[in-house]
Amino acid sequence: MNKSNRGPSDQTIVSGSDFLQLNIRDAPVGRRSDWLAEQLRLAIADRRLPIGSKLPATRVLAVELRVSRGVVTEAYQRLIEDGQAVGRGRNGTIVVAAPAAPPEAPQARPVASPPPGELFAAVPGADVFDSMRATPARIDLSPGTPDLAAFPRSAWLRAERSALASLSASDLGYGDPRGTPALRHAIANWLARNRAIRVDPNDILIVAGTAQTLSLLGQVLRDHGISAVAVEDPGSLGARQHLHNQRLDTPPVRVDSQGVRVDVLRDVAARAVLLTPAHQFPTGVVLSGARRRELMAWASESDGLIIEDDYDAEHRYDRPPVPALRSVLPDHVCYAGSVSKLLAPALRIGWVLVPPKYRDALVAAKRFADLGNAALPQLVLAQLMESGEMERQLRLLRTRHRRRRDTMVDAIRTHIPDAEVHGAAAGLHLMISFDAEFADTDLAAAALARGVKVQPLSWHSQHSPRPGLVLGYAASAPTAIIEGVAILGDVLRHLL
The missing domain is CATH 1.10.10.10 (Winged helix-like DNA-binding domain superfamily/Winged helix DNA-binding domain)
Known part of the structure; x- marks a missing residue:
């Protein structure tokens, strides 16, 4: 083997x-x-x-x-x-009780191996990208979608009835553009429990997913004189599209087996960088402890801003949890999270924690954008988070996603044995690469003609990478995964 x-x-x-x-x-x-x-x-x-x-x-x-x-x-x-x-x-x-005088919080120490978007316009190939994304396929192995059939409908309905029963008339009016106090409090507790982040609920801003975080933050950074946000390479094409839509440049910074190359970042003319350190998209690598320390030094020395898309952090199978960057460097990290991969993208609920320097401007941008997210879904989500239903949902998803991940890896071994598998220890997708000379866009197009949708690795790279594919497994049944990978193997043999 x-x-x-x-x-x-x-x-x-x-x-x-x-x-x-x-x-x-x-x-x-x-x-x-x-x-x-x-x-x-x-x-x-x-x-x-x-x-x-x-x-x-x-x-x-x-x-x-x-x-x-x-x-x-x-x-x-x-x-x-x-x-x-x-x-x-x-x-x-x-x-039920805490010490009267809590001890001083211990100094955060670098972690040996941390883990980590959600998004998809002026990018080369964007027209092809958007066209292929919109094309329906019999078997869709696109990355970024959880098992939507597992959405906790009964728990959501119970929480919704409870929220409506306690809803006052004033709650139906225009509220705080930062979001409902109940959800901000629930998220603060969730982040403390699951991501080692301690934050005041008043410092949390509720947004319509990570996509809106990038759009709003792009406006704010541009107003603060920042014209470029460095991005991982390879890295999400969709994220670049959102930043370009805000007229920001996106200089690439190479990613290797330890994560983003901070030595390269130092040479890039950008005061901000967008990262997926917990499960890098699309390679799946985890930002190493050494790189974390280098990144903290860069941010402190240059007053740089790290935009942390905590992508797929909860979905891990074969490695221990790793704290978020925000937990060790709050003054230089803008942290973005959402429930798109835990519940469903259709809810359009996310959150962002911003350093004080940008906080008021971001809240103002949110207010002028839409006056704040819809209140009722926020109150329902708050009940799910506080009742333990979200943890139960995460455990269910891990079991189902792990089974489908294993199915996909086994199918690749059988039908595409020369492919190298990357990033299978966590997340909702994996990446495969090939030691061969061909256009991965041709492979993706030919597979789509056979009814299988995948994403070519070259879409997500600003340099010329090895040919490869980014394959999502969470939203497809095991039988569909096996059939889809078998078709990919057949298409690849014909292509080569």
Whole structure:
């Protein structure tokens, strides 16, 4: 077997939870319960776990950490004995008290291996790109779409009824353009639990997805005298389209196996850079700890702005969680997230955390754009986040997406054995590349003629890359994935 084509089943499964970014490898041998209890106490003290928040079920956290359920149960029991939590039977374990004087937050330390858009105009090939994207296909393996059939309709309806029942007449008027207080509070808690980001709810701006974040931010940066935003290469063509639409240049910065080349970024005439550090699009690489430190130095020395598209951060299968850049460098990172990959793109709900320097201007841009997102979907989403339904949805999606990822990797091994697979440890897509000379656009066009839609790698690169394809697997049934990859293999043989 080609070593470069090893799939996730050949890799070591690592233990970690998005909840508080816990990694059991950090626990001293023989003292896992002590370590876990201490991590929970620290999270309560620094308000990442506010009073009233519910801890994950012991069974769920034990599975994520790959420890016995007794380890988690014992840690929870210590919090209960300390008076910081209380067990409420089927309602779970609830945080009920915090220390009177929380200790000073520990200094953030660089992480050895972090993980990470959502988007698609004046870009070469944009007319072909938009035309092919709009063309229906019997089997659609385009990247960026989750399993939409898994949308939690029943949970959404329950939350919607609850939100309507408590809705006051004044809630139906024009509200705060930053978003409803309930959703901003829920997102602050979600980010603290799952992305190690501590933020005041008042500093969160609700937007219509990451696409609107880029459009609004483009206006603000241009008004602040910034005319260029460096982008990863390869990197999302759609993101470049949004920035170009705001008349911003997008100089490319090469990506290698450790992520963006910060040494190249230093030579680029741009005071801002757009990154997908948790799961780079489209290669799937994770920004390394060394590169993170270089990037922090660049931002501090040049007063640079890092636009962090936290792309696919939650969807990981074979590696531990990694904190967001925003969690270690808040004054220089504009953080963008959304529910497009967790629930559905159609909801058009996202959030952005902006450094104070740009915050008022971005809120003003949002107000003039649309006066703020629709309130009712925000209130429904807030209930899903606070009730634990979002975590349940994420666990469901991980199971389904992992199964489809494995199906696609196996199908590639069978039908396209010479392809090199990249970025399979996380996300909703993977990338394959070929050590051959042909136009990947020809391969994509021929596949579309056979009813299979994919994206050529060259669409997402400003330089001439090796030919390749970007393949999404989350939205297709396993049978469709197998058939689609088989057709790709047949088309490729004819092309070569």
